[in-house]
Amino acid sequence: MSSLDAICDRARGADGLIVALTGAGISAESGIPTFRGEEGYWTVGSEVYRPQQMATNAAYQRMPDDVWQWYLFRRAVCRNAAPNLAHAALARLDQALGERFRLITQNVDGLHLRAGNPLARTYQIHGNIDYQRCGAACCEAMWPLPDDLDVPAAPEQAKSYQLTDATAAVLRCPECGGRSRPHVLWFDECYDEPLFRFESSLKAAAEAALLIVVGTSASTTLPHHVVNLAAEAGAGIIDINIGDNAFGRVADQLANGIALRGPASEHVPAIADRLLA
Ligand code: NAD
Ligand code: ZN
Numbered sequence: 001m002s003s004l005d006a007i008c009d010r011a012r013g014a015d016g017l018i019v020a021l022t023g024a025g026i027s028a029e030s031g032i033p034t035f036r037g038e039e040g041y042w043t044v045g046s047e048v049y050r051p052q053q054m055a056t057n058a059a060y061q062r063m064p065d066d067v068w069q070w071y072l073f074r075r076a077v078c079r080n081a082a083p084n085l086a087h088a089a090l091a092r093l094d095q096a097l098g099e100r101f102r103l104i105t106q107n108v109d110g111l112h113l114r115a116g117n118p119l120a121r122t123y124q125i126h127g128n129i130d131y132q133r134c135g136a137a138c139c140e141a142m143w144p145l146p147d148d149l150d151v152p153a154a155p156e157q158a159k160s161y162q163l164t165d166a167t168a169a170v171l172r173c174p175e176c177g178g179r180s181r182p183h184v185l186w187f188d189e190c191y192d193e194p195l196f197r198f199e200s201s202l203k204a205a206a207e208a209a210l211l212i213v214v215g216t217s218a219s220t221t222l223p224h225h226v227v228n229l230a231a232e233a234g235a236g237i238i239d240i241n242i243g244d245n246a247f248g249r250v251a252d253q254l255a256n257g258i259a260l261r262g263p264a265s266e267h268v269p270a271i272a273d274r275l276l277a
Contacts, residue, residue, distance in 0.1 A: 027215075044066045238260065
């Protein structure tokens with residue numbers, strides 16, 4: 001373990017990339033629930049599903065309308081949310097560091113892009129809930145969901161919400177006319193480069209001088225590769241989380257690492273200030 005100032009000062013003097021890896025925790029203070037709390041549960045008929053069951057291709061194949069309803073509700077929650085101080089601090093780092101900065105996010109909420117991080121340096125490794133693509137993968141195209149979908153954002157209304165014919169009609173692939181699907185990576189699917197920037201993320205991690213991990217429970221595979229590659233490359237690692245997690249333990253064991261416990265909106269701006277001082 002090292003001091004935060006020492007880690008930041010070392011990264012400022014190094015040649016490597018400054019890389020941020022974010023999870024649902026960075027958006028929790030914007031009012032978007034993480035997957036760990038009860039807010040994530042969803043009822044279909046008499047069954048209650050966990051996100052890890054809903055966010056699967058298997059569920060989409062079995063009950064596509066119900067999966068779409070869940071996503072359209074979550075998309076409305078994301079659109080009603082605004083970036084917070086932690087998102088703004090990462091946008092500030094991108095603007096100041098340019099090509100020396102990369103952002104790898106597990107979030108599908110699009111808040112990093114809305115805060116000002118450019119798509120070219122922002123790897124949305126689990127997709128973006130505002131986009132759809134062909135449900136049969138007839139092409140790699142993705143296109144935005146329309147602005148004016150009539151979807152309730154309040155959970156109590158959403159529970160009884162049914163897809164209208166008008167909404168179902170826009171959830172079609174323009175190439176083959178089949179059903180579209182949300183542009184997200186489901187739990188029973190694999191990462192790739194064209195849709196999810198898999199190789200780009202690994203490359204950034206291997207070239208990192210500093211990795212800033214924010215609000216992730218360390219429960220998906222690519223973030224583990226990113227943290228391991230950065231550690232092997234000798235990067236400093238800072239983990240920010242309100243609770244204990246595997247990446248915090250890695251950071252604490254490194255000579256050039258630290259686990260900071262507390263909200264993202266407090267720690268990320270302080271780190272940006274120190275890196276840009
Ligand atoms: P997660 O829900 O598994 O874990 C969230 C982590 O954030 C936890 O470790 C928690 O302790 C921490 N946290 C909560 N509030 C925080 C705060 N204010 N400051 C700092 N840390 C805080 O999320 P995950 O690790 O991103 O992975 C689960 C999957 O959920 C991912 O695939 C992601 O795509 C998806 N997801 C995305 C969103 C979103 O886009 N906002 C929301 C929910 C889930
Ligand atoms: Zn198609």
